[in-house]
Amino acid sequence: MVADLYQRIQQFYDGSSALWEQMWGEHMHHGHYGPHGTHRKNQQQAQVDLIDTLLSWGQVQQAAHILDAGCGIGGSALYLGDRYQATVVGLTLSPVQAERAQARAAAVGWGDRVRFQVADVLHTPFEDATFDLIWSLESGEHYPDKAQFFRESYRLLKPGGQLLMATWCHRPTQSLAGPLTEAETQQLAALYQLYHLPYVLSLPDYQALAQEQGFQTIRAADWSEAVAPFWDAVIASLGQWQAISGVLTAGWSTLQGVPALFLMQRGFASGLLRYGVLSAHKPT
Numbered sequence: 001m002v003a004d005l006y007q008r009i010q011q012f013y014d015g016s017s018a019l020w021e022q023m024w025g026e027h028m029h030h031g032h033y034g035p036h037g038t039h040r041k042n043q044q045q046a047q048v049d050l051i052d053t054l055l056s057w058g059q060v061q062q063a064a065h066i067l068d069a070g071c072g073i074g075g076s077a078l079y080l081g082d083r084y085q086a087t088v089v090g091l092t093l094s095p096v097q098a099e100r101a102q103a104r105a106a107a108v109g110w111g112d113r114v115r116f117q118v119a120d121v122l123h124t125p126f127e128d129a130t131f132d133l134i135w136s137l138e139s140g141e142h143y144p145d146k147a148q149f150f151r152e153s154y155r156l157l158k159p160g161g162q163l164l165m166a167t168w169c170h171r172p173t174q175s176l177a178g179p180l181t182e183a184e185t186q187q188l189a190a191l192y193q194l195y196h197l198p199y200v201l202s203l204p205d206y207q208a209l210a211q212e213q214g215f216q217t218i219r220a221a222d223w224s225e226a227v228a229p230f231w232d233a234v235i236a237s238l239g240q241w242q243a244i245s246g247v248l249t250a251g252w253s254t255l256q257g258v259p260a261l262f263l264m265q266r267g268f269a270s271g272l273l274r275y276g277v278l279s280a281h282k283p284t
């Protein structure tokens, strides 16, 4: 099951990353359009602003050794390496992404300080207490065992180290809205299929997992409003000939991603999908 999921994730990113980079740049995540999603800006600026806003929300002052868990083509890793003058290791399931990310690090002369490899973030090859900061930006939705991610992160962090993550969630189910309806469950299932996600959780579920693992100073926030314009921007840019021909030549896995864009847009608009951020520390 997990091997099959990982193979699908790998194929998806191997096949679609070059097109994404060409069309939308080095960051493969949402943008931040101000706290209420009302700030007008271009999509790439919005993506950099999301990183900056997450770092300031997480109050990250310094970090010498950083793990980018689910690194894409290294957009965050290079940014964090520069900002904190840190050593960064980025992990991805996609050899195409790892190679491209490493080439980008080499191009700016950081090939020895910012490294990328193909490895599972749930079972990494690193020793205990290696990192000051673990950064997981929109890769958590792919993890087949979310509890294991918190377990492994806790193991890898130095005492006092910080986990900072942003991930797609479904709406909380402990409120008056109650459990997910049949229609909501079906909508999520379609998205899981198209984006190769095993499942997503609600933000309170993620907080509970962090707590069970022993993390402290756990903070969480729902940024759905702030990122809401993102899918409109991506869908609008699909009309460009470059995008149409790129999607058609990138293959079936990428083509399947197109209806998923509309499902994401609909999911956020209805409140079923949420954008959750979480910060947690390993006790000193």
Ligand SMILES: C[S@@+](CC[C@H](N)C(=O)[O-])C[C@H]1O[C@@H](n2cnc3c(N)ncnc32)[C@H](O)[C@@H]1O
Pocket: 009, 013, 026, 027, 028, 029, 069, 070, 071, 072, 073, 074, 075, 076, 091, 092, 093, 094, 097, 119, 120, 121, 122, 136, 137, 138, 139, 142, 143
């Ligand atoms: C949507 S991309 C986000 C990339 C990057 N964080 C960014 O924001 O530009 C998801 C990334 O998570 C990685 N990923 C998903 N599950 C993973 C796992 N179990 N181990 C390592 N990487 C994983 C994928 O290979 C991909 O690079």
